Amino acid sequence: GAGVSQTPSNKVTEKGKYVELRCDPISGHTALYWYRQSLGQGPEFLIYFQGTGAADDSGLPNDRFFAVRPEGSVSTLKIQRTERGDSAVYLCASQNRQGGADTQYFGPGTRLTVL
Amino acid sequence: AQSVAQPEDQVNVAEGNPLTVKCTYSVSGNPYLFWYVQYPNRGLQFLLKYITGDNLVKGSYGFEAEFNKSQTSFHLKKPSALVSDSALYFCAVKSNYQLIWGAGTKLIIKP
Numbered sequence: 001g002a003g004v005s006q007t008p009s010n011k012v013t014e015k016g017k018y019v020e021l022r023c024d025p026i027s028g029h030t031a032l033y034w035y036r037q038s039l040g041q042g043p044e045f046l047i048y049f050q051g052t053g054a055a056d057d058s059g060l061p062n063d064r065f066f067a068v069r070p071e072g073s074v075s076t077l078k079i080q081r082t083e084r085g086d087s088a089v090y091l092c093a094s095q096n097r098q099g100g101a102d103t104q105y106f107g108p109g110t111r112l113t114v115l
Numbered sequence: 116a117q118s119v120a121q122p123e124d125q126v127n128v129a130e131g132n133p134l135t136v137k138c139t140y141s142v143s144g145n146p147y148l149f150w151y152v153q154y155p156n157r158g159l160q161f162l163l164k165y166i167t168g169d170n171l172v173k174g175s176y177g178f179e180a181e182f183n184k185s186q187t188s189f190h191l192k193k194p195s196a197l198v199s200d201s202a203l204y205f206c207a208v209k210s211n212y213q214l215i216w217g218a219g220t221k222l223i224i225k226p
Contacts, residue, residue, distance in 0.1 A: 031212070033212075040218075041218055042119075042207070042217055043216050044216075045215075048213060050212075055212065056212060056213065091159065093159075101147055101209075103161050103164060104214060106158040106160070106161075107158050108158040109158050
């Protein structure tokens, strides 16, 4: 079956611009996560959705970052007024259920470069 | 606070030799532990996980990991390394709903 997909694979933008990153999870997975990975580091948690609602957004660095999942499937991470420090690979993962023992499956990521 | 440590930035192993990638954790309660592998310009691929039960967990591509509660470790192992195993390996522990990650270990398998 299809895995997690993310678009675009690469995004180059200028400082101050607005960007949207899309995640299409594995069909039927109710939980969806966004992480951010900088070069040479492990992923950093941003936000977690259970269904349509954001169950935990404690990892969002500031109010320029926002994410939605209106129908409980596809999610969009939105970044306003981008800064050079936002440059990173943004990873999306989905999980079958809410349970802690379940596995998160990752998409290939979107590499964001802010010039 | 929950944390994961991967003490080696890089591990070099000759093809055919056994490999070990180390991971230690700090977590309250019973840990859910995971290993993922990341190839260049690709996403994280799940290898294996420990939830409960047998301390030796077997996963994809011939990898296994040993959970040691007294040493709070979850080292990744493989009896005979392949050149194609060269990649970046991440250990993670589940804390509430999110994964807490180590910094990663670059594994280089030399022919």
